[in-house]
Amino acid sequence: MVLLMKKSKGGFTLIEVMVAIAILAVSLTALFNFQSNSVIASARAEKMGIATLLAREKMALALIELEDAIKAGESLDEKSEEGTFDDEVYPGYRWVLTVRKIEIPPPPLPEGGEVDxxxxxxxxxxxxxxxxxxEVRLKVYWRELxxxxxxxxxxxxMIRNRTGTGKQTTVTSGNIPASTPPASTPEPAEETSPREGEGN
Known part of the structure; x- marks a missing residue:
């Protein structure tokens, strides 16, 4: 009787083994899910970074073309263009560029309805x-899945000023900072030497 009790205390029961396996399965499942989410988040951040660089480059080229058109005296017509980036280097990325006129509503008429x-x-x-x-609007598309x-x-x-050149002001951006024209440096004043006979 004493020998049987000692043998039963030396091993694990079936219930204990099943509970241990269940705990291990839950832990491994949570670990795999966390690892999978980390991989997805890393891939998404990488694609978003590529889209940001592509948008920066495409917007810069579009603004250069518009500014050249303004300097040449051409009218800025409304247009819509679309295309893809280099399929070999950046597969799955495409862009849509639209240029449209800003419609400012006219001021309200006075109570009498007469235009003064x-x-x-x-x-x-x-x-x-x-x-x-x-308004220059650029959209960059890419596939997550x-x-x-x-x-x-x-x-x-893009604003046409009096000198015929263009200035741009980014109001909303996808991690693309607004471009600011460099400040002009004043020219140094010429030094003048006193004429002969002056002074004293």
Missing amino acids: VVQSVLQMITESISEAIR EDQEEEMEVVTH
């Missing part, structure tokens, strides 16, 4: 501003 001088001047100003501003497409959008405004 101030009203007509304000209307001329709004029309002039609308003609001078163009086979049936899921992500996008990044960048919006910039």
Whole structure:
């Protein structure tokens, strides 16, 4: 009787083995899920970084073309273009570029409904501003999964100033900073030497 009790205390029961296997299975499942999510997040961050660089490059080229058109005296017509990037280096990435006129609503009419001088001047100003501003909108698309497409959008405004050159101001961006024109450096003043006979 004593020998049987000692043998039973020396091993594991079937229930203990099943509980241990269940705990191990749950732990491995959680570990695999965490590892899988980490891989997906890393791949997504890499693709988003590539999309940011591609959007930066494409927007810079578009702004250069628009600024060259402004300097040449051409009108900035509304347009929509689309295309793909290098399929060998960046497969699955495509872009859509739209340039449109900014429509500024006219000022409201006075209570009598008659257009006075101030009203007509304000209307001329709004029309002039609308003609001078163009919205440049760029969208970059890429595929996260086979049936899921992500996008990044960048919006910039091109302004035709009096000198005929363009300035851009990024109002919303997909991790693309706004470009600021460099500040002009004043030229040094010429030194003048005193003439002969002056002074004293």
